[in-house]
Amino acid sequence: MTDRRSLLTGSAAGLALLASPALRAQALEPVVLVTPGPGSSVSAIPELALRIGADRAEGLAVRLKFAGGGGVAIREMRSGNASFGVFGLTAAMNENLAGIRLVGLAAVEDLVPLSLMVRPALKGRVRRLADLKGLAVGVHSASLALITNSQQFLTLLLRQAGLNADSVRIVAAGQSWESQSAALRSGVIDAIVSEEPFGLRLDQAGLAFPLVRIGRPGQPAGLPGEGFLRGTLMTTPALIQQDPRLAERMVRMIQRTLAWRLENSPAEFVARLGLEGPEAVAFGTMLRDYPRQFSADGRFSEAQLAQTERFFRESSDNAAPAQALQLSSMLVDRWAGRKP
Numbered sequence: 578m579t580d581r582r583s584l585l586t587g588s589a590a591g592l593a594l595l596a597s598p599a600l601r602a603q604a605l606e607p608v609v610l611v612t613p614g615p616g617s618s619v620s621a622i623p624e625l626a627l628r629i630g631a632d633r634a635e636g637l638a639v640r641l642k643f644a645g646g647g648g649v650a651i652r653e654m655r656s657g658n659a660s661f662g663v664f665g666l667t668a669a670m671n672e673n674l675a676g677i678r679l680v681g682l683a684a685v686e687d688l689v690p691l692s693l694m695v696r697p698a699l700k701g702r703v704r705r706l707a708d709l710k711g712l713a714v715g716v717h718s719a720s721l722a723l724i725t726n727s728q729q730f731l732t733l734l735l736r737q738a739g740l741n742a743d744s745v746r747i748v749a750a751g752q753s754w755e756s757q758s759a760a761l762r763s764g765v766i767d768a769i770v771s772e773e774p775f776g777l778r779l780d781q782a783g784l785a786f787p788l789v790r791i792g793r794p795g796q797p798a799g800l801p802g803e804g805f806l807r808g809t810l811m812t813t814p815a816l817i818q819q820d821p822r823l824a825e826r827m828v829r830m831i832q833r834t835l836a837w838r839l840e841n842s843p844a845e846f847v848a849r850l851g852l853e854g855p856e857a858v859a860f861g862t863m864l865r866d867y868p869r870q871f872s873a874d875g876r877f878s879e880a881q882l883a884q885t886e887r888f889f890r891e892s893s894d895n896a897a898p899a900q901a902l903q904l905s906s907m908l909v910d911r912w913a914g915r916k917p
Contacts, residue, residue: 605638608827611650611659613717613752614643616856618773618863619808621846622685622834622871623663628849631833635826646717646752647725654679660816661827665726666809666904667889673907674898679811683828683875683913685835686808690792690867691730692776694785695768696761703768703788706738715750715760715769726807727770729892733800734789754856758784773867778859792867802888806881810913817909828912832875839873875913882908 614620623641626632632639644650647664651672654662662679669679693714695703702708716727732742750760754775760766761784768788771779779785791798810831817824838846843864847857863870886904893899 608639609659610661611642611653612663626834631830635830662811665807668725670889671724681809681908683810684872687869688792689807690773693789710744712767713746715748715766717752732892774859774863801891802884805885805888825912876916
């Protein structure tokens with residue numbers, strides 16, 4: 578199986594997507610896109626884009642740079658190591674509290690598949706959120722220095738249970754199967770906020786059981802703004818000003834990939850990513866259990882943006898800077914568009 582950490586460009590089969598012989602003859606423009614992964618729900622569409630050649634169809638040679646969480650992805654963009662990213666919009670909102678440093682170009686996800694998973698040894702002890710008091714809880718990030726949506730999600734869960742962030746010991750557990758499973762096996766953490774398909778795989782491997790899950794149709798957890806937009810194509814205002822044509826092509830790459838996803842089965846999605854064994858089983862389960870996980874067309878939903886603002890403000894304890902930030906100020910929707 579191809580190591581997705583070294584995935585640099587789309588497959589040769591993707592060349593069929595190129596618009597014309599003239600375009601094929603042109604040199605492909607190199608672009609670096611950073612995203613948490615590989616194998617995460619948020620990295621799935623960028624990974625698929627390269628596998629089907631959606632980048633080449635736009636005259637681009639996209640290189641994926643995988644990060645250990647949205648906060649690390651933001652740091653990579655701030656350092657100039659990547660021109661684009663796909664990660665949580667609410668994490669970018671937190672980054673923009675000091676000024677608009679990041680802008681969203683297109684919606685990649687629709688509903689967010691997040692789970693709070695607990696070690697099996699605690700099954701009799703942890704039956705509700707309040708039982709987490711005093712335990713070590715991991716978040717899917719490689720750093721606690723930058724706030725990500727897993728930390729925001731945990732904040733809301735703890736508040737729902739009448740706890741505050743100091744009631745548990747928060748640990749950065751990474752955003753990969755290897756780091757999360759290792760943290761649980763070693764006992765470094767008692768529970769973890771995990772995105773799919775990692776949460777499902779932890780359950781299937783007997784390493785954790787779900788206490789809370791969001792993103793499943795008809796199974797709301799009752800959290801404020803839980804229908805928020807997470808995975809979003811991001812860039813910087815400077816790039817928009819300097820090279821709007823490149824930003825437009827990146828949006829079209831995402832839209833091509835989302836359209837391919839609608840036209841193909843979950844099994845074909847799994848096959849195109851080159852997944853095998855337990856990883857393929859978990860990913861396929863995610864696609865079936867969360868049928869609305871990915872955006873249909875990349876357009877920003879007005880209703881979802883309202884949910885996103887609420888999620889961000891509530892998870893920020895309604896602090897004045899969070900209340901003042903207007904999500905519309907950091908969206909560039911001229912290419913992806915809007916919908917109700």
